[in-house]
Each structure stands twice: as structure tokens, then as C-alpha cells.
Amino acid sequence: MTENVKATPLHDRVIIKPAPSTEKTPGGIIIPDTAKEKPQHGIVLAAGPGKKDEPTTVKIGDEVLYGRYAGTEFQYEGQQLLIMRESDILAIL
Template structure:
């Protein structure tokens, strides 16, 4: 994300860049685009300050796991990113 037009999430929101979908299985079978699953991991691009008495525990650059249907997708500077609540994050990897 560029510094001059950076999006700043509010409260307990986090902006995440999803990891690319897998192209092959562990056995080496190539997965077609129509059968690829939505990734459930990504990298935190930005995090809000948190709620009044609950600061956000993730920070920029953290690799995270999140729920399958977590967040809202949007385009920012040509990249597909997600914005979600910190409570949708399952773990920091």
C-alpha cells in the first residue's frame, strides 16, 4: 500500500492481504481456477487502534489465519484486500 493514499482502519478493524490460492495439491495435481478454495490466511497491512479498553493485538506484517467467510473484500490501488474485525482472526502464525 502506498504511503500517500493509505487506508486507516477504525476501531478494531484490520486490513488483510489474502495469500494466493494454492495451484497444486500436496500430491502434485494441478487445481483448476473453478475449483480453487478461498484462502484463509494472509498478511496484515494495517490495523486500527482498537476499542476503548481493548487495544488491537495484531500489527502490520503479521501472518494470520481467519475464518472462511470473514471480512469484506474491496479493491485498493489495484490489489484485492479484506477488511475485517480483529475478532474474525483465529491465530497469528
């Protein structure tokens, strides 16, 4: 389910693999790439140790919900990933 990521985020940062965006609507209409919405949930692949007074709450393998424009996208070992602060995560699903 989760892949091994050799990168370790610092402090309260979390690396997330976003869920794939949907290709079709429930009615069967195919959505073009330009109209697809960014996914708002994904799986935690790595988590930093947390801040000095606050340890990290999320764990590797947790499915989380985050804001639409939260985090920074980056490419790592051929995967499109997100890195964000733990405070940008809205809920653990």
C-alpha cells in the first residue's frame, strides 16, 4: 500500500502521495486533463519528528485530507509527491 521513501522530512513536515484524480464522472463523462481537479487526499509516505514541543501526530500509511492548494509538489524517484506542514492536514481518514 505504501512505498518506501528514502527522504526524511524535517521538523513538522510530511511527505504525501496524492490520490489519483478521477478520469470519469459517475455518469460516465470523461474529464479532460485541463478540467480535472487536484486531489485533496492522499497517503502519508514519510513524516518528520515534529517540533520541539509537539511530536508529529500522523503516521506512515495514514490516509489524510488536506487543503486543495496545500503543500509543494515535487518529483522524487519518478513519483509526483507533496510535502507540507502537518498543520496543513485537515483530518486523518
